[in-house]
Amino acid sequence: MAQEQKDQVDENFVKEKEAAFAEFIQRKGLKTTRQRNTIISTFFRLRGHISVEELLTEVKKANPRIGYATVYRTLHLLVESNLVDERRFGYGLARYEGHSDVEHHDHMICLECGMISEFFNPRLEALQEKLAEENNFTIFRHRLELYGACQDKEACDRRKNQKAAEAQGA
Amino acid sequence: MAQEQKDQVDENFVKEKEAAFAEFIQRKGLKTTRQRNTIISTFFRLRGHISVEELLTEVKKANPRIGYATVYRTLHLLVESNLVDERRFGYGLARYEGHSDVEHHDHMICLECGMISEFFNPRLEALQEKLAEENNFTIFRHRLELYGACQDKEACDRRKNQKAAEAQGA
DNA sequence: GTCGAAAATGAAAATTGTTTTCGTAATCCA
């Protein structure tokens, strides 16, 4: 039951995003394609902060002929349509997340186990606005990342080991 | 007089950093070289958030034979020695800043004119700590960037035009 | 349905920013 409900919710979420994307494509006078449909429905079924490579791997399971270029191009459209946010934690590769309920949030990143947790605090947001105002500055968007370590070393180690095992297997 | 004093202060600042770097090099058992000296004394004479290319351009005025590799390598040493912070605003290239008086600060970046202003607010820092604690998380470092626009459109336009002119000249 | 202009695809090449390699040169301690 619980599992069934979870899947149900997922499907609704995916359907919703697919519809929103279709609407965007329409509005921009672009064309609906099999590849784009595959990519976005794959993307919105994944959780977390997804890299292009991770996405492509999943996409290829549905259609192995789809390549990097189309995935990159489709992700740009998703960002442009505001259905997806691009993130750059640390240095290197971009990650993408379909923002679900929370419109905006910031991140804490554990440098040990890689855990990314999300938070939102209105006081923090308000304080940023106040500081901007004091500097005669108008904020369009911001980015706050806290880098550090989990205090629960047990859980942190567990995640770290799991990650190492996955890297081994892959 | 004012000009003279400013230069004087600059020179002290540069000397101080040169000495600190020399000490670092010593401590790590590395070697003092003409190139590294040129690069760091050039770097600490520049203000703001410097890209590798900008630095190399200046460095070449003192010694045209110095190349990218040595500049990159020396910047890594400067970061490792804690005399310099690496920044990544937006996407793309790294920028470096020698932190002077203020140990830590965050940034507001105007998307129109490129102006970067710096700020530090203890309440903001404290609030971050509180939020981390609530999530059983220990912060090592953080990064906060506010992207937006100057409210003073006059000044903003002036900077934008100046930038365009510079790009033209270059 | 068919046509055809416009848009999209995918493989490969190009770009960008950065790191590494490797043969040569400089440093510095015994």
Place this chain on the structure above:
DNA sequence: TGGATTACGAAAACAATTTTCATTTTCGAC
């Protein structure tokens, strides 16, 4: 003043992303 160690610099390698270009697909007009 060796001579082992470290650094340099040009060029090659790299990694992530973008662009090119020849071919295929889409979709509105007929």
